[in-house]
Each structure stands twice: as C-alpha cells, then as structure tokens.
Amino acid sequence: xxxxxxxxxxxxxxxxxxxxxxxxxxxxxxxxxxxxxxxxxxxxxxxxxxxxxxxxxxxxxxxxxxxxxxxxxxxxxxxxx
Amino acid sequence: xxxxxxxxxxxxxxxxxxxxxxxxxxxxxxxxxxxxxxxxxxxxxxxxxxxxxxxxxxxxxxxxxxxxxxxxxxxxxxxxxxxxxxxxxxxxxxxxxxxxxxxxxxxxxxxxxxxxxxxxxxxxxxxxxxxxxxxxxxxxxxxxxxxxxxxxxxxxxxxxxxxxxxxxxxxxxxxxxxxxxxxxxxxxxxxxxxxxxxxxxxxxxxxxxxxxxxxxxxxxxx
Numbered sequence: 591x592x593x594x595x596x597x598x599x600x601x602x603x604x605x606x607x608x609x610x611x612x613x614x615x616x617x618x619x620x621x622x623x624x625x626x627x628x629x630x631x632x633x634x635x636x637x638x639x640x641x642x643x644x645x646x647x648x649x650x651x652x653x654x655x656x657x658x659x660x661x662x663x664x665x666x667x668x669x670x671x
Numbered sequence: 672x673x674x675x676x677x678x679x680x681x682x683x684x685x686x687x688x689x690x691x692x693x694x695x696x697x698x699x700x701x702x703x704x705x706x707x708x709x710x711x712x713x714x715x716x717x718x719x720x721x722x723x724x725x726x727x728x729x730x731x732x733x734x735x736x737x738x739x740x741x742x743x744x745x746x747x748x749x750x751x752x753x754x755x756x757x758x759x760x761x762x763x764x765x766x767x768x769x770x771x772x773x774x775x776x777x778x779x780x781x782x783x784x785x786x787x788x789x790x791x792x793x794x795x796x797x798x799x800x801x802x803x804x805x806x807x808x809x810x811x812x813x814x815x816x817x818x819x820x821x822x823x824x825x826x827x828x829x830x831x832x833x834x835x836x837x838x839x840x841x842x843x844x845x846x847x848x849x850x851x852x853x854x855x856x857x858x859x860x861x862x863x864x865x866x867x868x869x870x871x872x873x874x875x876x877x878x879x880x881x882x883x884x885x886x887x888x889x890x891x892x893x
Binding site: 599603604606607610651652653655657658 | 728729732733736764765770771772774775776777778779817819820844
C-alpha cells in the first residue's frame with residue numbers, strides 16, 4: 591500500500607513562492623493565471639497493515655504543520671499505484 | 672546559574688550562544704540532540720540558530736521530534752526557562768511551546784543584516800534589562816523568519832503583553848512586525864534576531880548583552 595500526502599499552505603497564509611511563480615509565468619507571457627499556490631507531495635511506502643488513520647496521525651504530528659498547512663491523504667493499493 | 676545549549680546536526684550558533692551565556696556569568700553545558708535528559712539542575716535551555724537537520728521538511732520540524740526536545744518540553748512544562756533564537760524559535764513553534772509558525776520571508780531572500788528592534792515589554796527575565804519602547808540593534812540572519820499566527824493568536828499575544836520585540840522596519844513580512852514572543856508564563860522566549868551576535872564589543876554591537884545579563888541576574892536571585 592502506498593499513500594500520497596499533499597501538503598498545502600492554508601488559504602489566507604501568504605505563499606511568496608507561489609506568488610513568485612505566478613509573476614514569472616506572467617512575465618513569460620502566460621497571462622491566463624490568476625494565482626499560484628505551491629505545496630509539496632510526500633509519498634509513503636507503507637508496510638502491510640498501516641492504515642489511513644495512522645497516516646493521518648503522521649500528518650498531524652510531523653508531515654504538516656497545521657498552524658499554517660492543510661493536508662490531504664490519497665491511499666493507493668499496489669495494483670493501482 | 673546553569674544553562675544548557677542544545678546541539679543538533681546543522682546547528683551553527685551553538686558556540687556563540689554558549690559564549691554569550693558564559694560572558695554573563697553562567698555555567699554552560701552543551702547537550703547533544705540524542706540525549707534524552709537535560710543535565711541535573713539546568714535553569715535555562717538555549718536552542719541555537721542554524722539549520723537543524725538541514726531544514727528538511729520544514730525548519731525545526733525534525734528537531735522538534737528529537738529525544739532532547741521532549742525533555743526541553745518537560746523542562747518548560749515544569750516552569751523552566753527556554754530561549755530559542757532563529758532556528759531555535761522555529762523549533763519552539765514546531766514543538767508547540769510557542770504559538771504560530773515561521774514562514775519563508777515575504778521577499779523570498781535570505782536576509783543577513785543588523786536591524787532595529789523595539790522592546791515591547793520589559794516584563795520578562797529576558798527583557799527586564801531594557802526600557803519598554805527602547806530601540807536596540809541586533810543582527811538577523813534568516814530565510815524563514817516571517818512570523819505567522821491567526822488573528823486570534825495575534826490579539827491574544829498583544830492582550831497578554833507577550834510580544835517581546837518588534838521590528839522597527841519589517842524585513843520579512845512578519846505579522847504585526849513580530850520579531851520575538853513570550854510563552855504564557857513569560858519564561859520561554861523565541862526570537863528571530865541573534866542577541867548572541869551583539870554581545871561583545873568585537874561583534875560591532877553590544878545591544879544583546881543586556882538580555883543575557885538580565886537573565887543571569889534574575890535567575891541567580893530567584
């Protein structure tokens with residue numbers, strides 16, 4: 591089983607890196623972008639029996655800082671991964 | 672008067688902080704991050720600047736989960752003093768000992784320069800050597816010093832007089848110009864600027880000295 595964790599800065603938290611990317615895209619002529627938010631993806635290769643509840647605990651304790659970040663978890667079985 | 676300075680892989684201000692504590696008359700023990708207990712009789716724990724664990728994941732996130740940080744949290748929970756500077760401030764927010772978080776600087780650049788700080792409260796062991804409203808000059812050196820907390824937290828910090836220092840000219844986008852904050856019991860201070868880098872005439876400034884001297888005097892008489 592694999593899990594993919596998406597970590598994003600919460601709405602309302604300034605994302606200066608995303609803003610810089612948006613600015614660069616605009617400068618390159620890509621005018622159709624109103625905003626960019628940059629986050630990270632963390633892939634976990636899970637041992638048998640490790641479930642989503644445990645991944646959620648990992649997110650709360652370490653993978654995301656919930657003061658500034660939100661996260662979402664995508665569980666993938668090996669066949670679909 | 673006994674200070675412990677925690678050393679993580681990637682700490683680079685640990686010795687400077689030890690020298691500043693020593694110059695103020697304190698005994699100093701260096702404590703490696705893999706230790707699970709602080710030395711007997713430690714009055715204050717210093718968490719130094721640097722790049723603990725290479726800033727992997729988030730600044731201070733991995734350090735906050737290290738064995739020594741659990742005993743730092745216990746120490747603070749018992750009413751012990753703790754001072755986190757720069758990366759140390761990031762570690763203290765990641766452990767939850769101080770509210771909020773430090774984000775990437777709004778201008779995206781690493782900033783290394785001396786800045787003006789306004790002392791917002793002299794009501795703490797750290798700031799009693801300054802006058803309220805006094806402007807001091809202390810160096811900053813950080814990429815992620817942009818203090819963030821939600822509106823309620825900022826209001827609470829203000830209401831409880833827990834903002835220790837603000838920038839006279841905000842260099843990094845920090846909310847409410849915050850450079851340093853105190854815990855509820857006023858015994859834990861986290862700050863981005865480096866008072867240990869302005870604690871000797873050879874540093875080019877001595878405005879940080881009063882922090883260490885006040886701390887030393889306060890704890891010695893306690």
